[in-house]
Amino acid sequence: xxxxxxxxxxxxxxxxxxxxxxxxxxxxxxxxxxxxxxxxxxxxxxxxxxxxxxxxxxxxxxxxxxxxxxxxxxxxxxxxxxxxxxxxxxxxxxxxxxxxxxxxxxxxxxxxxxxxxxxxxxxxxxxxxxxxxxxxxxxxxxxxxxxxxxxxxxxxxxxxxxxxxxxxxxxxxxxxxxxxxxxxxxxxxxxxxxxxxxxxxxxxxxxxxxxxxxxxxxxxxxxxxxxxxxxxxxxxxxxxxxxxxxxxxxxxxxxxxxxxxxxxxxxxxxxxxxxxxxxxxxxxxxxxxxxxxxxxxxxxxxxxxxxxxxxxxxxxxxxxxxxxxxxxxxxxxxxxxxxxxxxxxxxxxxxxxxxxxxxxxxxxxxxxxxxxxxxxxxxxxxxxxxxxxxxxxxxxxxxxxxxxxxxxxxxxxxxxxxxxxxxxxxxxxxxxxxxxxxxxxxxxxxxxxxxxxxxxxxxxxxxxxxxxxxxxxxxxxxxxxxxxxxxxxxxxxxxxxxxxxxx
Numbered sequence: 026x027x028x029x030x031x032x033x034x035x036x037x038x039x040x041x042x043x044x045x046x047x048x049x050x051x052x053x054x055x056x057x058x059x060x061x062x063x064x065x066x067x068x069x070x071x072x073x074x075x076x077x078x079x080x081x082x083x084x085x086x087x088x089x090x091x092x093x094x095x096x097x098x099x100x101x102x103x104x105x106x107x108x109x110x111x112x113x114x115x116x117x118x119x120x121x122x123x124x125x126x127x128x129x130x131x132x133x134x135x136x137x138x139x140x141x142x143x144x145x146x147x148x149x150x151x152x153x154x155x156x157x158x159x160x161x162x163x164x165x166x167x168x169x170x171x172x173x174x175x176x177x178x179x180x181x182x183x184x185x186x187x188x189x190x191x192x193x194x195x196x197x198x199x200x201x202x203x204x205x206x207x208x209x210x211x212x213x214x215x216x217x218x219x220x221x222x223x224x225x226x227x228x229x230x231x232x233x234x235x236x237x238x239x240x241x242x243x244x245x246x247x248x249x250x251x252x253x254x255x256x257x258x259x260x261x262x263x264x265x266x267x268x269x270x271x272x273x274x275x276x277x278x279x280x281x282x283x284x285x286x287x288x289x290x291x292x293x294x295x296x297x298x299x300x301x302x303x304x305x306x307x308x309x310x311x312x313x314x315x316x317x318x319x320x321x322x323x324x325x326x327x328x329x330x331x332x333x334x335x336x337x338x339x340x341x342x343x344x345x346x347x348x349x350x351x352x353x354x355x356x357x358x359x360x361x362x363x364x365x366x367x368x369x370x371x372x373x374x375x376x377x378x379x380x381x382x383x384x385x386x387x388x389x390x391x392x393x394x395x396x397x398x399x400x401x402x403x404x405x406x407x408x409x410x411x412x413x414x415x416x417x418x419x420x421x422x423x424x425x426x427x428x429x430x431x432x433x434x435x436x437x438x439x440x441x442x443x444x445x446x447x448x449x450x451x452x453x454x455x456x457x458x459x460x461x462x463x464x465x466x467x468x469x470x471x472x473x474x475x476x477x478x479x480x481x482x483x484x485x486x487x488x489x490x491x492x493x494x495x496x497x498x499x500x501x502x503x504x505x506x507x508x509x510x511x512x513x514x515x516x517x518x519x520x521x522x523x524x525x526x527x528x
Contacts, residue, residue, distance in 0.1 A: 041098040041342060046105035055097045063092050098345050107349040114351075121351030129347075139364045141356030145198070147365075147525050151358050152193035154205045156520035158218075159510040160245040164229065164237045166218040166522040167245050168192075170204060172506035174211040179501030180256050180283055182207060183246050184216040185239055187261035188373070189324070191365055191525050192218045194445065195260065197358040201449050203489070210493055212500065213250065213507060217242050217263075219367070221527040226370040227320030231380070234373055235394065239270040247281055248512040254283035256496055260448065261419065262377070264290025268401060269387065273394045275403035284499050286409045286492070289419045289444055292401060292430050293388035294381050298420040304382045312378070316371040324366025359449055388430055401430040408435045409495050411488065413447030422474045428465055436495055438462040439478065440488045452487040460488040 042056040070085040097103035101111070101119075110118045128140065145151050156170035184204070186192045195216065196204040207214050217238065222229065246255055259267030264287040271285055291297060297304070316322050346352050354360075386392040390400050408431060412421025421439055428435055440447045440460040450458055461481040465472070472480075484491070510516045 041096060041345075044106040046109050049105060052097070052103070052105040055103060059092075059097055063089070066092060098342075099349075101349055104345070104349060107345070110350055118349070118351030122348040125347045125351065125353060139356060139361075140353075142361040142364050144356065145358045145361035147191075147193055147521050151197045151362065152521040152525060153199070154196050154202055154208065154520065157509045158517040158520060158522040159215075159249060159514045160242070161517055161522075161524075162237055162241055164220055164233065165242065166220075166517075166524045167242050168216050168218055168520045168522060169249065169509055170208050170214045170216075170520065171509065172213065173208050174506075176503035177211050177213045177506045178497065179504055180254055180499065181213040181215060181246055181250050181507075182256045182258060182496065183242060184214065184258045184260070185242065185263040185267045186217065186219070186259075187263040188219045188234060188238075188266070189262060189367060189369055191221075191362065191367055192216055193521060193525060194359070194362050194449065196521070197362060197449060200453070201358055201451055203449070203451075206451060206489060207493065207496075210497075211503060212256075212496065215242065215246050218522050218524045220524045221367050222321055222370040223368065224320030227317075228372050229370045230372045231376045232394065234266060235270055235273070239266055240273075243270070243281060245514055249510060249514055250507050251512070253501075254281060256284045256286070256499065257282050258286040258288065259290055260288040261290060261444070264288055265292060265381065265387070268292055268404070269392065269394070269399060271404050271406065272399040272401050275405065276394075276397070276399055282406055284409070284496070285404065285406045286411075286496075287424070287427065288411045288448055289413055289416060289424060290410075291419045291423045291426075293423060293426040294385045295388070296420065296423050297382060298417055298423065304378060306383070309375075309378055309383060313371075313375050316369075316374060320371050321368040322371070322374050324368050359445060363445065388426070402432055404431050405433050407499065408433055409438065409492060410435060411438045411440065411448075411492070413443055414439060414441050415443040416447065418444040425474045425477070428471060432467060434467050435465045436462065437465060437477070437481075438488050438491065439481070450487045450489060452489055458487055459483060459485050460491070462488070462491055 039056075039060060042060075047053060047056050066088050067085065070081065070088050073081055073084070076084070098106075101107050107118070131137075132139070154170055155173075156168045158166050159169045160167035184192075184195060186195060196202045199205055204214055204216060219238070220226075243255060243257075247253070257267055257271065259265070267285070268287060268290065271282060274280075274282065312322070343354065346354060380386045380392065384391070387399075387401065390398050390402075392399055408427065410424060410427045412419070412424040414421060416424075425437060428437070438460055439462075440450060441458050442448075442450060461478065461483050463477065463481040
């Protein structure tokens with residue numbers, strides 16, 4: 026255990042102490058002392074003999090939660106920025122902070138929506154890229170987007186989002202819509218919109234999501250656009266499920282896919298990041314009991330776990346801003362989507378937590394489909410895999426393990442941002458974004474993540490154009506746009522459909 030470091034004259038690197046007021050005595054000393062304490066405790070809770078890795082991580086996480094709670098930025102008496110604003114406004118910030126606190130308390134008691142989310146409604150302000158629902162079953166709707174160019178690439182793009190979120194994170198307001206961006210570049214885009222399950226779906230399992238969900242969507246796209254191979258895209262757990270489907274198809278010699286894109290998708294769950302702190306035998310037994318009673322897991326419980334993982338920014342910094350400084354953070358389209366929580370069916374969620382997170386069956390080759398194990402090593406498609414630098418849900422080092430699981434050509438991209446904001450990263454004037462990208466050939470030797478990040482070329486701006494260029498390389502020639510629906514898949518209604526609007 027190393028001794029506590031003495032305060033230094035280096036700039037305070039923590040964003041909580043970024044305001045100029047923190048550079049003045051005695052507040053700089055207080056902030057530096059807190060950061061030194063935090064570093065000391067991090068070292069003190071690392072590498073403790075007799076504790077498993079999971080126990081050590083849980084201890085370190087718990088200590089950090091307590092320390093973040095008592096940060097000097099959280100209290101008026103020790104926060105010079107809040108004191109300055111209080112003097113400047115005559116205390117109006119504190120009065121507004123009390124109003125904000127009261128509004129939040131009433132909203133929590135009533136279960137009402139986050140203020141501002143009413144400005145970003147699906148089918149009004151977000152999820153408005155023109156399209157049609159061309160297929161529906163008990164689990165998902167398939168949306169085909171209307172072409173916006175005179176000709177389109179031959180290969181359609183099928184997007185599979187995670188079942189624990191609503192699809193329109195990829196079709197937010199027009200300037201932030203990945204779907205719109207792809208359609209405007211000449212791609213024919215389909216997307217899966219998962220049903221928000223309820224108690225009647227308690228016995229829907231992983232196999233159903235694989236076969237009725239991903240495989241059902243692939244069948245429909247191939248019916249609508251016959252003899253065209255699909256460029257398949259999966260986001261988060263949608264990518265995990267899509268990789269399972271690709272391995273299942275490889276085992277059956279089904280060659281209807283031409284490429285695979287995995288966005289912030291883990292395939293090996295041995296190091297799932299801090300989300301793994303909530304997953305062990307005891308906690309899953311308790312969670313199974315909770316889900317068994319309801320038939321599903323409420324999305325608000327999952328949202329609470331995600332907030333706890335990033336409590337410094339999502340809880341304490343928010344409280345400082347809204348209760349001490351009296352400033353409400355403006356809700357944008359991404360924040361409004363994040364508040365639109367979904368549920369997860371009991372059986373499926375339990376199977377995914379036990380089989381993937383706890384037992385790591387997919388990476389180990391123990392994941393069964395039709396009673397036979399599938400192997401990711403059977404996948405021979407070109408792969409584009411994306412990690413995000415500040416991801417607490419799918420750490421990029423875990424996403425990078427795709428190199429050890431698939432013996433194929435892999436283009437790996439690492440972008441700035443987190444699990445959601447790193448994905449919603451459109452081209453534009455914002456110069457704060459950057460990404461690294463490098464190709465790993467099928468015969469190349471393995472490069473570990475720490476070496477990769479030191480050597481991969483760095484680029485400013487959005488990663489979308491680099492990925493879209495990769496898609497174009499395998500998209501075939503440009504042809505006349507296909508009909509909407511057809512081949513037994515008549516148009517059912519306009520996008521975004523009914524499932525995404527289910528409360």
